[in-house]
Structures are given as structure tokens and as C-alpha cells.
Amino acid sequence: MSRNPMLRVAIPNKGALAEPATQMLREAGYRQRGSSKELVLIDPENQIEFYYLRPKDIAIYVGEGTLDVGVTGRDLLLDAGAPAKELLTLGFARSTFRLASRPGTAASVADLEGMRVATSYTGLVTKYLADHNVNAHVTHLDGAVETAIQLGVADVIADVVETGATLRQAGLVLFGDPILQSEAVLVKRDGTADPAGLELLLRRLQGVLVARDYVLMDFDIAADRVDEASAIAPGLEGPTVSPLHRAGWVAVRVMVPRKDAQRLMDELWEIGARAILVTSIHACRL
Numbered sequence: 001m002s003r004n005p006m007l008r009v010a011i012p013n014k015g016a017l018a019e020p021a022t023q024m025l026r027e028a029g030y031r032q033r034g035s036s037k038e039l040v041l042i043d044p045e046n047q048i049e050f051y052y053l054r055p056k057d058i059a060i061y062v063g064e065g066t067l068d069v070g071v072t073g074r075d076l077l078l079d080a081g082a083p084a085k086e087l088l089t090l091g092f093a094r095s096t097f098r099l100a101s102r103p104g105t106a107a108s109v110a111d112l113e114g115m116r117v118a119t120s121y122t123g124l125v126t127k128y129l130a131d132h133n134v135n136a137h138v139t140h141l142d143g144a145v146e147t148a149i150q151l152g153v154a155d156v157i158a159d160v161v162e163t164g165a166t167l168r169q170a171g172l173v174l175f176g177d178p179i180l181q182s183e184a185v186l187v188k189r190d191g192t193a194d195p196a197g198l199e200l201l202l203r204r205l206q207g208v209l210v211a212r213d214y215v216l217m218d219f220d221i222a223a224d225r226v227d228e229a230s231a232i233a234p235g236l237e238g239p240t241v242s243p244l245h246r247a248g249w250v251a252v253r254v255m256v257p258r259k260d261a262q263r264l265m266d267e268l269w270e271i272g273a274r275a276i277l278v279t280s281i282h283a284c285r286l
């Protein structure tokens with residue numbers, strides 16, 4: 001029997017995406033490299049190969065079809081302008097892409113006419129300026145772009161902002177609307193059939209995302225209050241209700257968003273639920 005070719009997956013080898021991406025794949029049951037010197041890791045048991053590449057190159061490999069799918073940032077994907085599309089948002093490396101300058105330099109993108117803009121994301125910024133009919137000089141820098149203004153290379157920068165600490169340290173302020181909201185995404189080449197093994201990878205990653213975002217909530221409650229409890233905590237497909245030895249009482253189990261757990265416990269307690277327990281989900285397949 002001939003086996004399908006292995007699924008070929010691009011993973012960032014450094015920067016803000018690298019560690020959370022490998023951690024998520026480990027949680028999804030895949031082998032990951034043990035040292036940053038390993039550039040390729042084959043996981044024959046799961047019929048998958050991982051290629052550890054520079055974050056900026058991943059959309060290019062996937063867009064050209066050299067690799068089947070990859071983990072990258074939405075900002076990097078748009079910057080590359082590669083024919084690849086988002087399949088799944090992964091919830092880490094969340095950032096915004098913003099314009100910044102010394103106070104008083106500009107108030108909106110329209111003020112950038114004729115100015116010098118430094119960025120590591122030349123593709124993204126050039127398109128953004130063109131979309132706003134602004135003619136500005138875009139200078140490409142590989143990183144640490146916040147320093148470009150102090151060194152007289154640019155009037156304005158466009159860069160990734162998370163906490164804003166790097167900007168503050170450089171004496172810069174944000175201006176204008178955010179150019180985009182970014183986070184890590186799984187991408188695939190546009191307009192091609194799904195390769196063998198992709199559906200399984202997606203299901204496993206979705207399982208990790210649900211296990212991270214949801215908890216299990218168990219409680220005991222009088223049977224005639226189950227409808228009220230379901231209105232508070234409906235679960236994903238309705239609660240599991242089991243009989244209890246105590247007459248007129250039942251045990252209820254629901255999945256609830258982790259961030260809402262404390263509020264839901266308070267509300268369930270108010271309507272008479274007792275022995276309310278919250279448990280983490282280690283893994284799941286919905």
C-alpha cells in the first residue's frame with residue numbers, strides 16, 4: 001500500500017513566534033526539535049515534517065507551494081504579499097501594527113506626505129500608504145526601527161507594538177489608526193486542494209485551543225433548577241446531567257470559557273448550586 005507524502009509544515013525558528021508555536025505543536029502530540037541547531041524534524045509516527053525557518057520567509061515558502069502549511073504572523077503574511085490564506089488563528093504573538101513618531105510630527109496617515117518612514121514591513125507599509133493616496137519615502141530596516149528617528153534616518157516609523165514599552169523608551173508616541181491587529185496564524189497556499197494530513201493537524205490544533213480556553217465545571221443542583229443553571233452555563237452542546245443519590249438532586253457537567261469561570265461559579269451558587277468544581281482540560285477533540 002502506498003502511503004501519502006508527509007505533510008510539510010513551516011515553523012518560525014526564532015523571535016516571538018518560535019517558542020509558542022513549538023509549545024502548541026507539542027501539546028498537539030507532535031515531536032518538536034530539541035535544539036535550535038536542528039533545522040528539520042521528521043515525525044514519522046504522525047506523517048509530518050517540520051521545517052524551522054525565518055519568520056519572514058514562511059509565507060513565501062507556503063505561497064510558492066514548497067511547503068504545505070506554516071505558522072506565521074498575520075502582519076508577516078500581509079507584508080510578504082504571498083498567495084497564502086489563513087486557516088486558523090492561534091491566539092499567541094498578539095500585536096498591533098502602528099505608526100509612531102516624536103510628539104507633534106504627525107496626527108494621521110494623511111500627514112505623512114513627503115515624510116521618511118522606516119519599517120521592517122516594507123510591503124505592508126507601501127500598500128497602506130498607497131491605499132491612503134500618500135506619497136512617502138519608505139526605508140527598509142531589519143529591526144530596532146524605533147532608533148531610526150533618533151539617528152535621523154526617518155521622521156516616522158511603522159512597527160509592531162505590544163506593550164508600547166519599546167516606543168516609550170525611545171521617546172516616541174503612537175498616532176493615527178492602527179494599521180492592523182496581528183496574531184499567529186496557520187496559513188496554506190491559496191486555491192489548492194487540502195494536502196493529506198491537514199485536516200488532522202487542524203483538528204489537533206483546535207483541540208489545543210479549546211483545552212486552553214475552556215474549563216470543565218461540575219456542580220450539584222436541585223433537579224427543578226437545571227433549566228436556570230443551563231441558562232447561566234449552557235455548555236457547548238448542552239449540559240451533561242447525571243442522577244445523584246440525594247433525591248431530587250442532579251450532578252451537572254458543562255464546558256465554560258476559562259475567563260468566565262469565577263463569575264459563573266458566583267451565579268450558579270446564587271441559584272443554589274453546590275460542590276462547584278472547576279477542572280482544566282488536558283486535551284480534547286470536539
Ligand SMILES: Nc1ncnc2c1ncn2[C@@H]1O[C@H](COP(=O)(O)OP(=O)(O)OP(=O)(O)O)[C@@H](O)[C@H]1O
Pocket residue numbers: 014015016017055056072073074075076093094095143160161162163182183184
Ligand atoms: N513583542 C511582541 N509581542 C507580541 N508579538 C510580537 C512581538 N514582537 C513581534 N511579534 C509578532 O511576532 C511575529 C514575528 O515577529 P518577530 O519580531 O519575532 O520576527 P522577526 O523580527 O523576523 O525576528 P527577530 O525579531 O527575532 O529578528 C510578528 O507577527 C509580530 O507581530
Ligand SMILES: O=P(O)(O)OC[C@H]1O[C@H](OP(=O)(O)OP(=O)(O)O)[C@H](O)[C@@H]1O
Pocket residue numbers: 015016142143144145146159160161162163164165166167
Ligand atoms: O510594544 P513592545 O512590548 O515594546 O514590543 C514591541 C517590540 O517588539 C518587537 O521587537 P523585537 O524584539 O522583535 O526586535 P526587532 O525590532 O529587532 O525585531 C517589535 O519590533 C517592537 O520593537
Ligand SMILES: [Mg+2]
Pocket residue numbers: 015143
Ligand atoms: Mg522582531
